[in-house]
Amino acid sequence: MTRPATKIEVAPPPGVKLPIFMDNHSTTPVDPRVVEAMLPYFTQHFGNAASRNHVFGWTAEAAVENARAQVAAVIGGDGKEIVWTSGATEAINLAIKGAASFLKKQGNHIITVETEHKATLDTCKRLQREGYEVTYLSPAKDGLVTPEQVVAAMTDKTTVVSIMAANNEIGVLQPLEEIGKAIKARNPKVIFHSDAVQAFGKVPFDVERAKVDLVSISAHKVYGPKGVGALWVRRKPRVRIDPLIDGGGHERGMRSGTLAVPLIVGFGKAAELAAAEMDGEAVRLRALRDRLYRGITSRLTETYVNGSLEHRLPGNLNISFAFVEGESLLMALKDVAVSSGSACTSASLEPSYVLRALGVGDELAHTSIRFGIGRFNTEAEVDYVIDLVTSSVERLRALSPLWEMHQDGIDLNSIQWTPH
Numbered sequence: 188m189t190r191p192a193t194k195i196e197v198a199p200p201p202g203v204k205l206p207i208f209m210d211n212h213s214t215t216p217v218d219p220r221v222v223e224a225m226l227p228y229f230t231q232h233f234g235n236a237a238s239r240n241h242v243f244g245w246t247a248e249a250a251v252e253n254a255r256a257q258v259a260a261v262i263g264g265d266g267k268e269i270v271w272t273s274g275a276t277e278a279i280n281l282a283i284k285g286a287a288s289f290l291k292k293q294g295n296h297i298i299t300v301e302t303e304h305k306a307t308l309d310t311c312k313r314l315q316r317e318g319y320e321v322t323y324l325s326p327a328k329d330g331l332v333t334p335e336q337v338v339a340a341m342t343d344k345t346t347v348v349s350i351m352a353a354n355n356e357i358g359v360l361q362p363l364e365e366i367g368k369a370i371k372a373r374n375p376k377v378i379f380h381s382d383a384v385q386a387f388g389k390v391p392f393d394v395e396r397a398k399v400d401l402v403s404i405s406a407h408k409v410y411g412p413k414g415v416g417a418l419w420v421r422r423k424p425r426v427r428i429d430p431l432i433d434g435g436g437h438e439r440g441m442r443s444g445t446l447a448v449p450l451i452v453g454f455g456k457a458a459e460l461a462a463a464e465m466d467g468e469a470v471r472l473r474a475l476r477d478r479l480y481r482g483i484t485s486r487l488t489e490t491y492v493n494g495s496l497e498h499r500l501p502g503n504l505n506i507s508f509a510f511v512e513g514e515s516l517l518m519a520l521k522d523v524a525v526s527s528g529s530a531c532t533s534a535s536l537e538p539s540y541v542l543r544a545l546g547v548g549d550e551l552a553h554t555s556i557r558f559g560i561g562r563f564n565t566e567a568e569v570d571y572v573i574d575l576v577t578s579s580v581e582r583l584r585a586l587s588p589l590w591e592m593h594q595d596g597i598d599l600n601s602i603q604w605t606p607h
């Protein structure tokens with residue numbers, strides 16, 4: 188038997204520059220058109236949007252109001268309903284803690300889902316420590332929860348339901364419109380919050396259709412700058428929340444602090460571009476994602492897509508490769524920025540809690556790779572990634588005794604492993 192080579196370099200074709208960024212759920216590069224829109228607000232129009240007495244303040248305020256309208260338009264809301272924050276983590280904290288606190292005389296029960304972002308889960312955990320009760324719904328194997336599940340968990344004490352629109356790891360899209368309808372039919376007073384960070388500007392999301400009261404969004408996931416986000420707060424009927432940050436009473440008392448005008452202008456421009464280009468971009472990204480999926484699965488067996496392929500963000504592919512070691516695979520893909528469900532990418536030793544909630548075993552969770560295809564990825568990059576992933580997995584499997592046994596038709600579950 189010839190020993191397999193220990194290292195196979197797949198040379199990138201002309202036009203493909205390494206490293207390739209294919210981790211667009213973690214963040215996105217700022218679109219140059221966004222940077223251009225922001226620049227005058229650093230040195231020329233640097234006024235404080237709260238300064239009422241001079242033109243510097245008025246210019247900044249006009250830019251902020253324009254950005255409110257640009258951001259709200261993406262989700263079918265009104266600019267007056269936007270509360271600027273430092274990002275979605277803050278928006279989610281404000282939404283859940285603010286609504287729970289405002290409604291604490293009505294009840295102390297919150298409903299969310301096991302696969303939510305940590306910003307939601309850790310917020311809920313803190314509220315539990317303060318005496319609130321939280322129900323964490325388990326999604327089905329495809330990552331989805333049903334309206335029936337949500338309504339079945341509601342009690343007379345329920346005040347807040349928080350369900351994300353699109354998952355950041357597996358990209359699955361929850362049936363928010365059906366869920367919103369069901370929640371409001373059961374009890375219209377319950378506040379429905381959605382973390383729409385990954386859905387915003389990527390797939391259609393409408394606040395009226397989803398019957399949401401609060402929506403958290405972030406600029407840096409849609410080719411805007413880091414450090415700015417927003418909470419959309421319904422005005423009709425008026426939704427009230429307690430603030431987390433007190434001060435000058437900015438943002439209608441819901442979030443005090445001087446506004447980050449250049450960042451807000453950038454978020455506005457990014458939202459305007461997303462609204463104008465979303466449909467075409469979704470078609471292009473879906474085609475690239477499907478190309479990646481077909482390229483990998485036509486050449487490799489024993490690969491498993493995590494989460495529903497049908498109800499999914501256009502640019503997301505999350506796939507596990509059986510019979511390889513997660514860390515070795517990541518090393519082999521070091522020229523391609525992707526994320527992994529493996530513990531080695533996180534501070535904890537547990538593999539992805541999202542994949543666990545779907546019932547994915549630890550072995551497969553460790554070898555999962557999340558590809559996040561975005562605005563600036565090309566077909567040539569996707570083709571290179573297909574070549575690199577398939578040759579790396581083949582090489583690693585060639586080194587694996589378990590893969591050899593599997594190839595020989597041995598059922599690995601039937602083996603009695605004797606400890607030494």
Ligand SMILES: Cc1ncc(COP(=O)(O)O)c(C=O)c1O
Pocket residue numbers: 212213273274275276277304306351353354355382384385404405406415416
């Ligand atoms: C689904 C989801 N929610 C919330 C956040 C937090 O957003 P931010 O980075 O703006 O605080 C992220 C980003 O990691 C996310 O993907």
